[in-house]
Amino acid sequence: MRLLWRSPDDRDRRRPGPKRRLTVDQIVTASISVADENGDVSMRAVAERLGVTPMALYSYVPDKETLLALMYDSIHADVSDPQRVGADWRRAVVTWAEELVDLYVSHPWALQVSYARPVLGPHEQVMLERLVAHLRSEAIPPGLLRRAVGMLLHAVRGTARTIAEARESARTSGVSEEEWWEEVAGALAAAVPDFADRFPHTVWLLTDDEAAGGDEAGDGYVDRQARASLRVGLELLLDGLVAAAGLTESDHGDSAP
Amino acid sequence: MRLLWRSPDDRDRRRPGPKRRLTVDQIVTASISVADENGDVSMRAVAERLGVTPMALYSYVPDKETLLALMYDSIHADVSDPQRVGADWRRAVVTWAEELVDLYVSHPWALQVSYARPVLGPHEQVMLERLVAHLRSEAIPPGLLRRAVGMLLHAVRGTARTIAEARESARTSGVSEEEWWEEVAGALAAAVPDFADRFPHTVWLLTDDEAAGGDEAGDGYVDRQARASLRVGLELLLDGLVAAAGLTESDHGDSAP
DNA sequence: AAGTAATAGTATACGATGTACAGTGTCCCG
DNA sequence: CGGGACACTGTACATCGTATACTATTACTT
Numbered sequence: 001m002r003l004l005w006r007s008p009d010d011r012d013r014r015r016p017g018p019k020r021r022l023t024v025d026q027i028v029t030a031s032i033s034v035a036d037e038n039g040d041v042s043m044r045a046v047a048e049r050l051g052v053t054p055m056a057l058y059s060y061v062p063d064k065e066t067l068l069a070l071m072y073d074s075i076h077a078d079v080s081d082p083q084r085v086g087a088d089w090r091r092a093v094v095t096w097a098e099e100l101v102d103l104y105v106s107h108p109w110a111l112q113v114s115y116a117r118p119v120l121g122p123h124e125q126v127m128l129e130r131l132v133a134h135l136r137s138e139a140i141p142p143g144l145l146r147r148a149v150g151m152l153l154h155a156v157r158g159t160a161r162t163i164a165e166a167r168e169s170a171r172t173s174g175v176s177e178e179e180w181w182e183e184v185a186g187a188l189a190a191a192v193p194d195f196a197d198r199f200p201h202t203v204w205l206l207t208d209d210e211a212a213g214g215d216e217a218g219d220g221y222v223d224r225q226a227r228a229s230l231r232v233g234l235e236l237l238l239d240g241l242v243a244a245a246g247l248t249e250s251d252h253g254d255s256a257p
Numbered sequence: 258m259r260l261l262w263r264s265p266d267d268r269d270r271r272r273p274g275p276k277r278r279l280t281v282d283q284i285v286t287a288s289i290s291v292a293d294e295n296g297d298v299s300m301r302a303v304a305e306r307l308g309v310t311p312m313a314l315y316s317y318v319p320d321k322e323t324l325l326a327l328m329y330d331s332i333h334a335d336v337s338d339p340q341r342v343g344a345d346w347r348r349a350v351v352t353w354a355e356e357l358v359d360l361y362v363s364h365p366w367a368l369q370v371s372y373a374r375p376v377l378g379p380h381e382q383v384m385l386e387r388l389v390a391h392l393r394s395e396a397i398p399p400g401l402l403r404r405a406v407g408m409l410l411h412a413v414r415g416t417a418r419t420i421a422e423a424r425e426s427a428r429t430s431g432v433s434e435e436e437w438w439e440e441v442a443g444a445l446a447a448a449v450p451d452f453a454d455r456f457p458h459t460v461w462l463l464t465d466d467e468a469a470g471g472d473e474a475g476d477g478y479v480d481r482q483a484r485a486s487l488r489v490g491l492e493l494l495l496d497g498l499v500a501a502a503g504l505t506e507s508d509h510g511d512s513a514p
Numbered sequence: 515a516a517g518t519a520a521t522a523g524t525a526t527a528c529g530a531t532g533t534a535c536a537g538t539g540t541c542c543c544g
Numbered sequence: 545c546g547g548g549a550c551a552c553t554g555t556a557c558a559t560c561g562t563a564t565a566c567t568a569t570t571a572c573t574t
Contacts, residue, residue: 017550116422151490154415165373233408240493274521
């Protein structure tokens with residue numbers, strides 16, 4: 001907390017002992033760039049980048065988990081796009097979600113930070129405040145909205161995770177998505193010749209019902225599917241929210257016959 | 258693939274060399290029980306349980322990732338609840354999702370298996386087939402449904418992940434959820450006295466608007482919130498799907514002004 | 515029946531990882 | 545000007561996945 005919100009501390013002024021050669025901000029910045037390059041952080045890598053022994057970091061940061069929390073909060077400073085509340089809130093929410101996905105895709109290591117014990121740092125908080133500001137304009141009780149926001153975050157993180165993992169797989173295995181799918185499809189057909197009989201609905205689900213016009217050419221199949229899925233999910237969720245707002249705080253949660 | 262679908266193989270019959278002392282099934286079963294006990298697998302732990310050298314496993318399974326895929330598919334055999342298609346499909350889908358959450362909560366290690374390069378094993382496939390069977394009864398184009406299913410899976414996995422992480426944190430740190438929240442709330446109040454001024458919407462969002470009747474007493478706060486969030490999210494998604502089915506395969510995906 | 519080649523399982527080892535512990539030199543304050 | 549707090553270093557440990565070299569066992573060929 002102290003570290004996250006940069007509250008002044010006893011430790012900050014005049015103490016015996018040698019001068020400090022680093023700052024927490026330096027460490028966090030270095031860690032982020034190391035993590036972005038390697039896909040993950042390690043105390044040793046960060047220390048090396050800073051020209052320091054691994055153990056030196058431990059006088060600034062209690063452990064790696066805390067460092068990750070600091071890095072996590074820090075990158076959320078980059079989504080700070082102030083937008084007017086009120087006008088076209090739906091579009092604003094969709095934009096918010098897609099920006100967040102992009103953020104996590106470009107900093108995939110951030111996805112290992114848990115929601116179970118939230119970080120509660122200033123930048124992440126700003127981001128959430130902004131989202132709620134857009135959504136609150138509707139007549140939705142806080143309990144319902146809280147849950148919807150939770151779901152929204154799951155959608156964003158899941159989407160980002162899938163995209164990031166797809167890239168990572170391609171990078172480390174050297175096998176491109178197309179090659180992989182082809183390979184796997186072949187292996188599956190060989191191993192399970194009666195697939196279509198055993199899983200007719202699944203086969204139907206994979207039917208392509210739209211012009212395959214990929215709007216963003218550079219990205220992979222998974223990337224496009226995941227983003228489309230997010231968009232659809234968002235639309236459905238927001239539709240649902242609007243409808244629920246009409247009913248105003250009554251029986252959601254149980255739809256018994 | 259071969260391993261997942263248990264296709265017969267050259268390797269299965271008469272070869273020179275000593276007799277095999279294990280089977281893949283034994284290894285997978287042992288791995289699952291080890292993982293369930295320790296929260297994660299390691300080749301060494303599995304080998305020890307089987308009374309064998311770590312390296313011995315490598316003649317059955319090419320690497321740990323493959324082993325995880327096998328374990329992952331294997332646990333999906335446990336959700337095999339055949340239900341009649343047609344009658345109350347909404348409830349069926351909700352049940353399906355909640356069972357899946359329970360599955361992942363009791364086997365949290367399964368969440369490290371990626372969606373980017375799907376496992377495509379038989380048991381997972383059965384589970385998906387079942388879901389699609391319920392959902393397909395509506396007049397929804399496959400492309401839309403495919404995306405909705407993706408979102409649904411993100412919701413389930415996100416929910417399970419959060420719950421599992423909450424338990425894991427409590428277990429390893431020894432600090433209960435309540436204690437942690439109290440601690441953190443105190444630290445936050447101390448570090449950011451003007452929180453309510455800076456984040457009014459967030460504060461509003463945390464307003465408790467319902468009788469705090471926890472129906473399941475034993476579970477933690479995170480657990481209840483996460484499950485409630487899933488339920489709400491599902492309702493919204495399914496509502497949205499029904500509505501979209503009415504419009505029949507027209508303009509979803511872009512809601513331009 | 516004997517030799518050959520393939521295989522299963524073992525032993526050892528390497529390079530990572532986070533971080534505990536002890537030591538060394540530096541600086542503030544009494 | 546001394547004493548104690550402190551920053552940083554060096555070394556060390558346990559843990560991980562798995563490469564490599566080896567031994568012992570078996571089937572197939574002759």
